[in-house]
Structure formats: C-alpha cells, structure tokens
Amino acid sequence: MDSLAATVAPFTRRDIRLPGVKGKAVAVIGMRRTGKTTFLWQIVSDRLAKGTGREGLLYFSFEDERLADMTAADLHLVVEEYYRLHPEWRDQRKAVFLLDEIQVVRGWETFVRRLLDTEQVELFLSGSSARLLSREVATSMRGRAMEALVHPFSFREYLRHFGREPERDLDRLTKAARSRIEKDLREYLIRGGFPEAVDVAPRDRFELLRGYVDTALLRDVIERHAVSHPVALRWMVRHLLGNAAGPFSVNKFHGDLRSQGIPVAKDTLHAYLSYLEDAFLIRTVAISSASARRRMVNPRKVYPMDPALIPVFDRTGRANLGHALETCVLLELERRGTEIAYVRTSEGYEVDFLARYPDNHQELIQVCADLSDPATRQREIRALQEAAREYPRAAPHLVSLEPEVPADMPPGITVHSATAWLLSRGEE
Numbered sequence: 001m002d003s004l005a006a007t008v009a010p011f012t013r014r015d016i017r018l019p020g021v022k023g024k025a026v027a028v029i030g031m032r033r034t035g036k037t038t039f040l041w042q043i044v045s046d047r048l049a050k051g052t053g054r055e056g057l058l059y060f061s062f063e064d065e066r067l068a069d070m071t072a073a074d075l076h077l078v079v080e081e082y083y084r085l086h087p088e089w090r091d092q093r094k095a096v097f098l099l100d101e102i103q104v105v106r107g108w109e110t111f112v113r114r115l116l117d118t119e120q121v122e123l124f125l126s127g128s129s130a131r132l133l134s135r136e137v138a139t140s141m142r143g144r145a146m147e148a149l150v151h152p153f154s155f156r157e158y159l160r161h162f163g164r165e166p167e168r169d170l171d172r173l174t175k176a177a178r179s180r181i182e183k184d185l186r187e188y189l190i191r192g193g194f195p196e197a198v199d200v201a202p203r204d205r206f207e208l209l210r211g212y213v214d215t216a217l218l219r220d221v222i223e224r225h226a227v228s229h230p231v232a233l234r235w236m237v238r239h240l241l242g243n244a245a246g247p248f249s250v251n252k253f254h255g256d257l258r259s260q261g262i263p264v265a266k267d268t269l270h271a272y273l274s275y276l277e278d279a280f281l282i283r284t285v286a287i288s289s290a291s292a293r294r295r296m297v298n299p300r301k302v303y304p305m306d307p308a309l310i311p312v313f314d315r316t317g318r319a320n321l322g323h324a325l326e327t328c329v330l331l332e333l334e335r336r337g338t339e340i341a342y343v344r345t346s347e348g349y350e351v352d353f354l355a356r357y358p359d360n361h362q363e364l365i366q367v368c369a370d371l372s373d374p375a376t377r378q379r380e381i382r383a384l385q386e387a388a389r390e391y392p393r394a395a396p397h398l399v400s401l402e403p404e405v406p407a408d409m410p411p412g413i414t415v416h417s418a419t420a421w422l423l424s425r426g427e428e
Contacts (some may be wrong), residue, residue, distance in 0.1 A: 006059060008045045011038045012161040012195065015154065017337070018043075019146040025112060030150035031280035031305050032220070033212050035195050036326065037061075038127045039150055040098045047096055055086050056095045063101040072107030079115065081276045096122045103127040109141060116144055151331055152306040153193030155422040159184060161198060170420050178419075182403060185419050189324035192308020209312050213281065220279035221272075223327075232257055232264040233272050239314035240282055240302045245323040245352075246330060247299035248273075248284075273300075280305050283330060287342035288354045288391075301342055305325045321401065322369040325418055326352055329367050329399055332422055345390055349383035353359035354394060362394035377406060384413055396420075 006339060016039055018026060028036050044057050060078060062070065067113065082097075083090045097115070102108045102125055115121060125145070159181070161164040170178055191198050194212065217237060222230055235257065250269045257264055276282045283305065287298040304310060307324035314320060320364045332351065333340050338355040345351075353365040364387050371377045384396040396413045403417040 004276055008041050008048070008400075011042060011045075013155060013159060014039055014042060014150070015335075016148055016150055018148050021146055022118070025116060025123040025125055025141065025145040027145045027147045028124060028150060029147050029280075030039050031152075031212075032216055033194055033196060034150045034152050034280075034305075035377075036150045037100055038195070039148075040124060040126055041098070043098060052096065056089060056093065057098070058082055058095060059098045059100065061100040062104050067104075070105050072111055075105060075108065075111040075139065078227075079119065091120060093424055094120045094122055095386065096124070098124045099126070101127045113141065113144055127182060129369050149150065149334075151193070151335060152196060152200065152308075154332060154335060155185060155188050155419075158188050158193055158198060163193070163246060166423065170417075170423065178403070179422075181419050182401075182417075185320065185401070185422070189307050189328065192306040193306065194306055196405070197308065206312050209308055213241070213309065213312075216281055221275045224273075225275055227272070228273075229262075229264045229268060232262050232269070235260075235262065236269065236272055237276065237281070238313055240276070241304050241309050242315060243302075244304055244307075244310045244314075244320070245326045247303060249299040250304045253297075254265075283334065283354070285330065285340055285342050288343050298344075303330050305331070322367070325369050325399070325401060326367040328418075328422060329353065329365065333365075343387045343391065345383070345386040347386050349386045351383050351387040354387075354391060362391065364391060364396045365399060366395045366397070367399045371398075371400045371406055373400050374408075377408075382411065383408070388412070 014035065021284045028039055029344050030036055040059060044059055046237070047057055048054065076142050082095070085093075099112075102112075105111075105129070110121065112125065116123060153161060156165060162184075164184065166173060166177070166181065170181065174182075186246045192207065192209075194209065196320065197208045200208065217233070227233055239243060239253065246328065250266055250273065254264070254266050254269055257269075273282075273284070277284055281304070284300040285301045285303070286295045286300050289295050289298075304327060307327045308322060310324055310327070330340065333353060335356050340356075341354045343351040351364050352367050353363075355363045355365060357363075364384060366380050366384050368376065368380045371380070380398060384398065388394065398409075398413055398415045399418050399421050400415065401418050403419070405415045409415055
C-alpha cells in the first residue's frame with residue numbers, strides 16, 4: 001500500500017484542537033485550501049513522535065484518479081488490504097486511519113459507522129466542505145463523529161510559518177523584536193492566513209484568493225444546492241466580503257436586488273446566507289438577546305473567513321485595518337471555542353463581541369484599530385461602560401493596534417494591544 005510508505009512532508013505546525021472523546025470519529029472540516037490534508041499529516045507526525053509505528057498509521061486519499069470508480073461496496077477492500085499486510089494489528093492494537101476526501105465515495109457514512117463498530121481503529125475523516133460539512137457529519141454519523149475546524153493560519157501560526165513565533169511573552173522581548181511583531185501584524189491583516197497565499201506577490205494573492213472563492217461558490221454552493229439564482233448569489237458574496245464586519249439585512253438586500261431588476265424571494269436569500277456559512281466563506285454574528293424573535297429580526301454582522309478576502313472584494317481600494325482586525329478577533333474567539341454575539345445597548349451603543357467561554361466566564365470585547373483620536377476613544381469607552389452595566393458578568397476589554405495604553409483610560413476596562421491579545425493562548 002503506497003499510503004503506508006509515504007513520508008511526512010515538512011509543514012507548519014497548527015494549533016487546532018482535537019476533541020478528546022473516545023470512540024468517536026473526528027471530522028476535520030473547514031474552507032477549501034485552509035490546510036486540512038496537511039493537518040492530517042501533522043496527526044501522523046505526532047503519533048510517530050509518541051512511538052506509534054508507521055505501519056499503524058494509514059493515511060489514504062480517495063482523490064487518487066485510480067480510485068475514480070470506487071463505490072461504498074469497495075471501501076472494505078481498503079481495510080482488508082491493510083490488515084492483510086499487518087495482521088498483528090487486527091483486534092490486538094488500535095490503528096489510526098486517516099481517510100482524506102472520503103466524500104467522493106457515495107455512501108461512505110455507512111462504511112465509517114461499520115468500521116467504528118467492528119474494528120479497533122482511531123478514525124479521522126476529511127474532505128471538501130461540499131459534502132463533509134459539520135451538520136451533515138453529525139446527521140450522517142448519528143452521533144458517532146465530532147469535528148475539528150481548520151481555519152486559515154492564526155497570527156501565531158502565521159509568525160511560526162515565517163520562523164518568527166516569539167518564544168516568550170511580548171513584555172519580555174526587546175523593543176526591536178516587539179516592533180517587528182507589530183509590523184508583522186499589519187502585514188498579516190492584509191495577507192491573511194491561507195497557507196498557499198501568505199508569501200506570494202499581491203497580484204498573485206488576489207487572483208489566488210478570488211479563485212478560492214469562485215471554487216467554493218461553484219462546487220460547495222451552486223452545484224451542491226442546485227442554486228437557481230446564481231447572479232443573486234454572486235451579488236450577495238461581493239456585498240458581504242466587500243463590507244466585512246458590517247450589518248447585513250436580508251430585507252434591505254432584497255430591496256437592493258429588486259431595484260437592480262433581479263427578482264429573488266427573501267426565503268431564497270436566507271437560504272443562500274446559510275449556504276455561504278456552511279461552505280465556510282463567511283461567519284455571521286447575531287445580536288445578543290434572550291428573545292429569539294429579536295435575534296431573527298435584527299441584522300447579523302458578517303465576516304469573511306480570512307481578513308485577506310476583504311481587499312479582494314472591497315471596491316474602495318482602501319486598506320481597512322479596523323475591519324480586518326475585527327475579523328481576526330472574531331476568528332480567534334471562534335478558535336478559542338467561545339459562543340459569540342454582538343451587543344446593542346438600550347441607549348443605542350454597540351459593542352463588537354460578547355464572548356461566552358466554555359467555562360462560563362464572559363467578556364465584552366470592543367475592537368478599535370486606532371485610539372489616538374479622543375472622540376473615538378471616548379465613544380468606544382462609553383459603549384463598553386454601557387454594555388457592562390447591562391451585562392455585569394462580562395468583563396470589558398478593548399483591543400487596539402496601538403501598543404500603548406491611553407493615559408485617560410477609566411478603571412475597570414482592560415486594554416490590550418492586538419499583538420498581545422492575538423498571541424495569548426486564551427481558554428484551552
């Protein structure tokens with residue numbers, strides 16, 4: 001079996017959390033080109049380092065053209081051939097199977113459930129988000145799988161990719177080293193974290209990222225859902241990715257389309273929004289409210305899956321570091337496993353995020369790229385103070401690109417430089 005002889009290629013180590021529930025398959029999911037296959041090889045590398053023999057680690061890709069006609073009835077052949085080569089592992093030791101692009105084989109779900117029931121294996125699944133989405137895995141596997149979401153590089157992973165990850169806290173670094181990291185963050189907000197795109201020229205990066213979006217739209221949305229109004233869908237994508245961190249109302253967008261002579265039902269637009277989120281092109285954040293109706297009728301804030309997508313679709317030509325930073329904070333909160341909403345106070349003030357962590361502690365997080373303007377600073381402080389009164393269990397935090405804390409900052413609000421906040425480990 002070629003898969004057992006393959007060596008582990010060099011890779012940038014990812015900080016992706018694997019669920020720790022025994023007896024479950026792990027579905028490695030995420031947008032295309034974020035590094036899911038590479039992450040499977042990281043798992044192989046980690047198991048080798050812990051002493052598992054190479055013969056106990058089967059990485060198998062179903063994207064091989066020689067397997068184009070494989071059916072679900074043929075999948076057992078992979079297992080039988082493996083155990084024919086290594087009979088000492090059958091029922092004696094737990095092998096690790098990593099099945100990549102398994103979604104290309106129709107009916108794979110039944111095979112995987114049977115594999116978990118009849119063999120001693122630890123099982124990892126990955127594939128394109130078109131047919132291996134988190135909600136589909138949960139349904140198809142009937143509670144037998146948990147998910148590991150692969151984002152583009154975080155800021156820490158981005159630094160690691162270039163060999164510049166700090167080995168100590170920022171306040172213990174030299175001034176020159178801190179300045180270098182501040183510069184790196186500004187570059188990261190523009191380059192983003194798609195592994196293939198981070199160190200290519202801007203023109204090539206734009207074409208690469210546009211291609212990612214086009215492929216995800218065609219294969220993960222239009223073909224998969226038989227989209228009947230692709231023109232409306234493409235208008236929606238351009239609007240959402242070009243207005244990152246902004247509120248999005250289906251009702252208003254529906255009116256805009258009608259004014260352009262594009263007839264499409266509101267229910268269809270609601271469906272398109274959910275398709276785009278399922279394909280990991282966007283993330284949406286609802287208003288914080290105990291009322292389900294209020295959450296439904298208020299606009300959602302929409303963010304791209306990576307800050308590098310913003311300049312590709314923003315027609316103004318400006319480098320909007322504020323929206324890029326807010327996007328990075330949102331994605332980092334998601335990596336840390338938080339439940340996220342935004343806050344609009346009774347006085348009309350808005351706070352970017354209310355984050356509820358798995359241990360039940362809460363944080364109000366306001367993101368502001370530049371705090372140098374006194375009026376801007378006071379507006380952000382006032383919003384946090386008002387929100388803190390309405391959410392007394394949530395600690396207020398302010399995240400800024402500026403490394404220095406303003407002298408007039410009132411007590412009770414914790415101010416973070418964006419570099420320090422993004423490089424902190426958060427909740428494990």
